[in-house]
Amino acid sequence: GENVEQHPSTLSVQEGDSAVIKCTYSDSASNYFPWYKQELGKRPQLIIDIRSNVGEKKDQRIAVTLNKTAKHFSLHITETQPEDSAVYFCAATDSWGKFQFGAGTQVVVTP
Amino acid sequence: GAGVSQTPSNKVTEKGKYVELRCDPISGHTALYWYRQSLGQGPEFLIYFQGTGAADDSGLPNDRFFAVRPEGSVSTLKIQRTERGDSAVYLCASSLAITGELFFGEGSRLTVL
Numbered sequence: 583g584e585n586v587e588q589h590p591s592t593l594s595v596q597e598g599d600s601a602v603i604k605c606t607y608s609d610s611a612s613n614y615f616p617w618y619k620q621e622l623g624k625r626p627q628l629i630i631d632i633r634s635n636v637g638e639k640k641d642q643r644i645a646v647t648l649n650k651t652a653k654h655f656s657l658h659i660t661e662t663q664p665e666d667s668a669v670y671f672c673a674a675t676d677s678w679g680k681f682q683f684g685a686g687t688q689v690v691v692t693p
Numbered sequence: 694g695a696g697v698s699q700t701p702s703n704k705v706t707e708k709g710k711y712v713e714l715r716c717d718p719i720s721g722h723t724a725l726y727w728y729r730q731s732l733g734q735g736p737e738f739l740i741y742f743q744g745t746g747a748a749d750d751s752g753l754p755n756d757r758f759f760a761v762r763p764e765g766s767v768s769t770l771k772i773q774r775t776e777r778g779d780s781a782v783y784l785c786a787s788s789l790a791i792t793g794e795l796f797f798g799e800g801s802r803l804t805v806l
Contacts, residue, residue, distance in 0.1 A: 583751070588735070614792045625784070625797040626736070671735050679724060679791025680749050683735035
């Protein structure tokens, strides 16, 4: 089955700097890779996703890159702001729809 | 509201008791997922449904856990003979398609004393 590993587990950045979170997956059949943001005590919410036929996707300050050969994908947040502080989860799934999540990255943006 | 609804939001029970957690997905979403999240961890897959049938139940930890979705909408996660290790937040999510965006509920926090 799919196994998703996520690093780092915690990330502290200065406001305005960039943050990068990396995930690796094991199943070459995985073809959809979403990223979820979870604020304290709240539900996870999708912030960006990428499918296996695309190498990079960008949405304002957030971008995701995918390297299918190496089986890893990354989340990039530029110009970080205090409201970016949260836990971020990567996930992977194949066409059968069984999503496996990473363990999460606690991002702290300090003013 | 049109979001995923989970009840109860909090459940405290004693070891050995039976518990039911309910999930009401977004109308029209055929895929429904159950995850378990412990403090500081990512969501752990339990089971997911396509319509009324369980498409994959490989994440259920043992036979004390069971889930149903009899009419293809509301789902109930049932836990028998609860143990302290079952304490966690149980998240439900629904999706329009099996590889589409997951919409999560607020979760049901289960505490087994």
